[in-house]
Amino acid sequence: MILQLSEDQRNKIALLARCILPGAHGQPSAAEIDLEYAGIDRALKSRPELAGNFCTILDRFDSDAEDFLAHLSETDFNLLMTLICAAYLMDSSVKKALGYSGQEALTPNRGGFGAEELVLEMMQQPKRYRDI
Amino acid sequence: MSTTTTEVLIIGAGLSGAVAALELSRAGIAITCLEQGEWPDPGAYPGDKTDFELQAMGPWHANPNIRQAPADYPILDDSSEIKPMLYNAVGGSTILYSAHWMRFQPGDFCVRSLDGVADDWPISYRDLAPYYDLNDQEFGVSGIAGDPAYPDHPEYPLPPLPIQTWGEKVAKAHHRLGWHWWPGSNAIASQPYRNRRPCVQRSTCRAGCNEGAKASVDRSHWPEALANGVKLVTGARVFRILLNDKGQASAALYRDAEGNTQRVDANLVLLACHAIGSARLLLNSANSQFPDGLANRSGQVGRNLMMHPLSRIVGFFDEPMMSWQGHWGQSIYSMEFSETRAEHDFVRGAKWNLGPSGGPLGAALYPMDEARSWGNALHHRVNRWLGRSAVWGITAEDLPDPHNRLVVDRDHVDADGDPTIRIHYQVSENSRRMLDFMTSRAIESFQEAGAYDTSARRLVTDNGWHALGTCRMGSDPQTSVVDPWMRSHDVENLYIIDGSVFVTSSSVNPAATIAALARRCANQLIKTRYDTGVASQ
Ligand SMILES: Cc1cc2nc3c(=O)[nH]c(=O)nc-3n(C[C@H](O)[C@H](O)[C@H](O)COP(=O)(O)OP(=O)(O)OC[C@H]3O[C@@H](n4cnc5c(N)ncnc54)[C@H](O)[C@@H]3O)c2cc1C
Ligand code: SF4
Numbered sequence: 005m006i007l008q009l010s011e012d013q014r015n016k017i018a019l020l021a022r023c024i025l026p027g028a029h030g031q032p033s034a035a036e037i038d039l040e041y042a043g044i045d046r047a048l049k050s051r052p053e054l055a056g057n058f059c060t061i062l063d064r065f066d067s068d069a070e071d072f073l074a075h076l077s078e079t080d081f082n083l084l085m086t087l088i089c090a091a092y093l094m095d096s097s098v099k100k101a102l103g104y105s106g107q108e109a110l111t112p113n114r115g116g117f118g119a120e121e122l123v124l125e126m127m128q129q130p131k132r133y134r135d136i
Numbered sequence: 137m138s139t140t141t142t143e144v145l146i147i148g149a150g151l152s153g154a155v156a157a158l159e160l161s162r163a164g165i166a167i168t169c170l171e172q173g174e175w176p177d178p179g180a181y182p183g184d185k186t187d188f189e190l191q192a193m194g195p196w197h198a199n200p201n202i203r204q205a206p207a208d209y210p211i212l213d214d215s216s217e218i219k220p221m222l223y224n225a226v227g228g229s230t231i232l233y234s235a236h237w238m239r240f241q242p243g244d245f246c247v248r249s250l251d252g253v254a255d256d257w258p259i260s261y262r263d264l265a266p267y268y269d270l271n272d273q274e275f276g277v278s279g280i281a282g283d284p285a286y287p288d289h290p291e292y293p294l295p296p297l298p299i300q301t302w303g304e305k306v307a308k309a310h311h312r313l314g315w316h317w318w319p320g321s322n323a324i325a326s327q328p329y330r331n332r333r334p335c336v337q338r339s340t341c342r343a344g345c346n347e348g349a350k351a352s353v354d355r356s357h358w359p360e361a362l363a364n365g366v367k368l369v370t371g372a373r374v375f376r377i378l379l380n381d382k383g384q385a386s387a388a389l390y391r392d393a394e395g396n397t398q399r400v401d402a403n404l405v406l407l408a409c410h411a412i413g414s415a416r417l418l419l420n421s422a423n424s425q426f427p428d429g430l431a432n433r434s435g436q437v438g439r440n441l442m443m444h445p446l447s448r449i450v451g452f453f454d455e456p457m458m459s460w461q462g463h464w465g466q467s468i469y470s471m472e473f474s475e476t477r478a479e480h481d482f483v484r485g486a487k488w489n490l491g492p493s494g495g496p497l498g499a500a501l502y503p504m505d506e507a508r509s510w511g512n513a514l515h516h517r518v519n520r521w522l523g524r525s526a527v528w529g530i531t532a533e534d535l536p537d538p539h540n541r542l543v544v545d546r547d548h549v550d551a552d553g554d555p556t557i558r559i560h561y562q563v564s565e566n567s568r569r570m571l572d573f574m575t576s577r578a579i580e581s582f583q584e585a586g587a588y589d590t591s592a593r594r595l596v597t598d599n600g601w602h603a604l605g606t607c608r609m610g611s612d613p614q615t616s617v618v619d620p621w622m623r624s625h626d627v628e629n630l631y632i633i634d635g636s637v638f639v640t641s642s643s644v645n646p647a648a649t650i651a652a653l654a655r656r657c658a659n660q661l662i663k664t665r666y667d668t669g670v671a672s673q
Contacts, residue, residue, distance in 0.1 A: 029515040050187040051194050073510055081508060082501070089500040089514075090190045103456075104496055104522060107188055109336035109347070110461060112326070117280075117296040117319055119307040127282040132316065134475055135242035135261070136249045 007048065007055040014040040016062045017088070023069035024085070025092050031101050034092055043091035050090070057083055137397050142168035142367070144661075145388055145402035147374045147417070149173075150228015151647055152634040152654040153408030154353035154361065155271070159658035161364035165665070168400055169366060170390050172373035173207035173225030176344060176354055183340025189497035196343040198223065198232050199598065209373075209550040209557075211412060216559035218443040220600040222410055226370060227354030229410065230647070233601070234341050234464045235323040235350050236489055237277045238644035239268050239286060239652075243475060244533075247640050251476045251483050254535045257639045258611045258620040265289065267652035267659075275351040275651070276329040279321030285471035294326045297335060301457040302526035302585075303467035306490055309585035310470060320466030320489065323351035323647070331355065339492050341464035350465075372398070375554045377405060377421045377430055377630070385630040391552045404629045404661070408654070411441070411636040412542060415606040416557040419544045429544075431624040431632075436617050437607055438543060440536035441559065442641040444602040445567045445595060447530040447575050450493060450502075451582030452589040456523050462492035467526075470581075473574060474533075474643050482569040484533040487643040488578065493525040504591050520589075528578040532567045533643040536605050563595060571595060602646050607636035622657045633657050 027033035149171035182191035198221035371393030466489035499521035610616025613625035
């Protein structure tokens with residue numbers, strides 16, 4: 005069962021996400037994607053067990069995102085970052101901007117493994133293990 | 137309670153249990169295997185799903201305390217500097233392992249003679265070599281023979297996987313530095329092999345291999361073992377091994393998936409529950425004859441836990457290398473610093489393995505030295521990591537210390553109400569000095585390879601993948617738990633066949649040695665079938 009976030013909680017997610025992930029380095033800002041709705045719902049669907057603590061953290065947030073992030077406990081900071089970053093990084097426009105197409109099935113080059121000549125040289129070296 | 141009977145009972149269907157089951161079943165021996173987990177469902181592996189990284193940090197985490205799946209038992213780790221990692225299912229920890237497939241070096245078996253520390257094994261590289269060779273075929277290892285860090289051995293059945301751009305850069309750097317390197321040997325198919333498809337380089341091996349390219353024993357061993365008639369019972373957590381009046385292991389009690397107690401009577405019991413699970417079961421099986429734990433007259437059950445302290449060094453390159461792809465096994469490895477050297481302020485050494493660096497969420501959350509980052513700094517961190525970095529993982533040979541140990545904690549119980557286990561483990565000064573040295577050298581390695589920056593974690597604590605040593609092998613029953621054939625000194629028809637029996641840990645990944653030991657033990661049982669001190673029913 006996915007926990008339904010309130011509008012207030014979604015507004016808080018939006019505020020925090022804009023601070024964590026502004027537009028920069030060719031990347032869209034969290035404000036430009038649907039992070040506080042579809043994005044966070046997708047992340048929470050994947051990790052529903054985090055929803056309770058996530059909401060508790062959100063409920064403590066007022067309005068100063070920088071200050072809030074700086075003073076969160078290590079555990080709460082990690083949880084918040086995990087869900088907000090995941091919501092952002094799973095977005096297709098973000099992935100496109102990163103040039104990241106996800107973990108893909110590729111056909112490896114079967115012509116060789118690379119650095120073959122150096123392996124042959126290493127093979128000529130004296131044995132280097134010890135024994136009794 | 138129902139009772140069934142078998143000739144050989146194997147407890148645990150992970151790496152060592154599967155290897156022994158297959159070998160014994162080929163000789164026509166009747167086997168029952170009890171496994172607390174279930175069959176893994178490859179369709180559920182998250183590697184081919186968009187939320188892979190998020191899943192790998194939770195339900196697919198290698199730490200059972202984080203994962204908290206129904207098959208897991210709690211392992212109390214607040215007194216341990218390194219956190220345990222394992223998997224409980226048919227296939228055991230091989231479901232999540234990276235499949236780096238490494239033999240011990242010959243000197244790893246005789247560190248007392250060579251370096252005056254710890255103990256020698258009562259067996260040598262030569263005793264295990266035939267089983268390493270056989271298992272290379274069975275596991276379909278990709279690699280190339282001829283590494284000067286090892287004695288000669290037959291060619292691997294499959295050619296190496298691509299060492300990738302980062303592997304070539306670092307190989308060339310080591311060539312210039314005069315340092316050892318070698319293409320990674322991995323139990324991952326580089327070409328179609330038996331029932332396995334070739335690796336597609338998706339880099340999600342640590343959460344199950346969707347392709348079936350990785351030799352996890354649920355695929356590489358169990359299908360044939362089952363076809364040979366082995367009875368594998370899943371959802372069966374053994375909580376006690378019973379002795380008969382001759383002091384022989386005669387039965388195991390387990391709780392089935394519904395929580396009912398069941399019993400299996402057996403002539404011979406092989407314990408294959410992982411170094412943590414086996415010690416736990418022995419300690420929980422204490423009785424009037426063995427008040428400190430079954431087969432524990434030596435007091436060594438649970439002691440000498442070795443966990444392979446690890447450093448991780450990331451090298452950042454300008455060139456895009458798509459380094460989120462690539463087998464999670466090793467691209468290349470280096471044994472340059474695996475042996476003791478007079479000029480070092482530590483004994484023994486470390487194994488280095490180079491690999492890809494994963495996706496963007498891992499990059500965003502990776503614990504760097506810097507303070508918390510968000511905003512522009514976070515984008516910067518992801519941009520320079522994603523596709524443009526490679527990782528040296530450096531495994532220190534951990535020396536046995538009796539204070540590093542597992543103890544039963546009767547105040548905490550698993551889902552069945554049985555006492556769980558607590559780890560007491562501290563990283564030694566020797567390991568710390570070693571990892572400091574290795575970290576500095578790994579930075580040099582990356583710099584020589586053209587990295588413009590590096591980031592080092594000198595001690596990674598969430599990496600107890602290689603728990604070893606908790607039922608050590610030896611010739612002396614006063615100081616060891618099993619003999620050189622892995623037969624318990626105290627209970628003549630009880631064998632411990634998993635990573636518990638390691639006397640020392642080497643610096644290399646243990647799976648190849650665990651598998652070789654299990655196969656050697658099974659072979660010996662076949663040869664001496666009527667001379668094993670079997671329990672009479
Ligand atoms: C994430 C990860 C990565 C790794 N990478 C590598 C690598 O690249 N190379 C390498 O060499 N090694 C690697 N390892 C280590 C390797 O996988 C293990 O050393 C090896 O699988 C241990 O074999 P085992 O038979 O001792 O235990 P396991 O394979 O863990 O099997 C033990 C089985 O026993 C079952 N069991 C336990 N207790 C009970 C009980 N009471 N009743 C019934 N069943 C029970 C468990 O459920 C489990 O299935 C890795 C491990 C992990 C977790
Ligand atoms: S990289 Fe290869 S071995 Fe790893 S999960 Fe993908 S196909 Fe399997």
